[in-house]
Amino acid sequence: MIGGFLRCGSPVKIIDELVKNHIGNLTLIANDTSLPEYDRGLLIVNKLVKKAIVSHIGTNPESGRQLNAGELEVELVPMGTLVERIRAAGAGLGGILTPTGIGTIVENGKDVVEVDGHKYLLEKPLRADVAIIYATKADKFGNAFLDGTTRNFNTAMATAADIVILEPEEICDEPLNPAEITIPGIFVDYIAF
Amino acid sequence: MILSKEKCRELIARRVAQEVNEGDVITLGIGLPTEVANYIPEDMMVMLQSENGMIGGGKRDLNATGNAKITNAGGLPVLTRQGAVFFDTAMSFTIIRGGHVDITVMGALQVDSHGNLANWMIPGSVIPGMGGAMDLTVGAKKVIIAMEHTTPKGEARIVKDCTLPLTARNEVDMIVTERCVIDVTPEGLVLKEIMPSFSLDEIINSTDAPLIIPDEIARKAL
Incomplete structure (x- = not known):
């Protein structure tokens, strides 16, 4: 990187x-x-x-x-998602949940997780x-x-x-x-x- | 009515600037949206957020060298305004995605009657990438689309349903073109203003989505 x-x-x-x-x-x-x-x-x-x-x-x-x-x-990768995937890898996190990309082709092949009624994409560490x-x-x-x-x-x-x-x-x-x-x-x- | 490209852009940028309030944090997209900054009153305290890591970017720095340390989101060297602050990309998108931006202004390839936006790729042709647009559309409190009403070929950009890959769903709040101002509501697209020198028919004929036309707008257009 x-x-x-x-x-x-x-x-x-x-x-x-x-x-x-x-x-x-x-x-x-x-x-x-x-x-x-x-x-x-x-x-x-x-x-x-x-x-x-x-x-x-x-x-x-x-x-x-x-x-x-x-x-x-x-x-x-959406810019905010890209930086958070990198940050997750560096911070020992198993990924991040973001609303960015929901309902678009960025969602393809990814898990959608619902938290308190809101949908998020599970984006993995990078x-x-x-x-x-x-x-x-x-x-x-x-x-x-x-x-x-x-x-x-x-x-x-x-x-x-x-x-x-x-x-x-x-x-x-x-x-x-x-x-x-x-x-x-x-x-x-x-x-x- | 045919206006020059420059006149169109100025009309649109001027009208969008009227949506900005004292104290707002705003993020402007590249191109026409950037020009909105030129029409915000000098004495209005507004915080311009730049996705590459700054609040308070100012005018172009014409003395800067190629490896300038302060640039805008278009990579151009800029000066700072009083109260400016620098941060990294994680903080920048904490501001953007976390709902701390009051208004974002962006261009569009297509925008539709559900407030869906397409502005990051044309399959098989131009694929620049989404950059920060997906995060901005989802995160900003108010999303304003600033664009010329039709493509250079005269095709509608305001459509019933976007056919290009989406940037985000149901996030657009307002559309400003050289022809009109449209509010995006749960009921559909509401014609809010007709710009000077355009007729209601010209707007309807260059829009591929149903428009809700309030009585007072219809009366004024007669």
Whole structure:
């Protein structure tokens, strides 16, 4: 899984290395497939992704082309459901119940659970082998601060993979202020910069 | 009556903006709905929520570089307004799905007489994905559809029953087009206003769903 919302908050350097080293046959879990020229979009354009589990592919025409040509499998998940499935995996939950998707094709093949008269879809946890996430700055404990709207999926993804790799723009010698940490370093296995 | 595309969009955005009240939390979709922000009075305290993780996004940041850290839901760099706050996607959809958004404004491919909305895919052709639209439609207190009344080919977008895959069922509250304003009620679609320079016949003929026309609207249209 890879953090980022379009171009914002994407771990661009690690993605560049994946492209350079032709690391392919990937299942990509992310909000979107970005734009063709940038970050996750480059993984699509270079045909390194066999399956994408995302909420949106509309900003990358190559994703749509590969989907229609049968070259790319795409599982479209509503954005709020996608993040909660990832959060559930990281939080030790067996899934989440959401009203989103009831009465639509998103419901197909899923259990509908009724609670106090309201219908919800049972959406299962979503976990990855590796999470690659962005940070604005990090310290040697792996504690990370994410500025502005770069947080997006990075915070949930940090909790939901066997190996978590953090790409900070800056490494600080001094520990970060504990009150200003977005992602606790205990989730982070490696820092790459 | 034929209006330019720009004039249509302005009329629609202006009319939707009148639905916004002081203190509202609102989330605007990409495209025409985004333009609604241009017609909310400057002195009105409104919290614009952006699904990528912000409340209080402002104007475009024209000095920002490509890797800007503050963007809107369309990925464009923006400035913040006073009182702005950043959060992650889980918090963003806690706000959206949890009923904390007063009004969401979205576009549509089709909307029908039951308040069903289709706006995320055309099978076999364009499949952009739903992004946050399904969550927003289900979670917002009031769902307003802002769209041109017909497709560029003149086909009706307001139909009896949607034929495209749905975004959500029974969630749309109001439809605003360049031709009219429609309230979605349990009884069906109620014509609330006719926009200037359109006739009742033009509206009926370009709508593929039964319209309930209150007496005072029918009288005004004579």
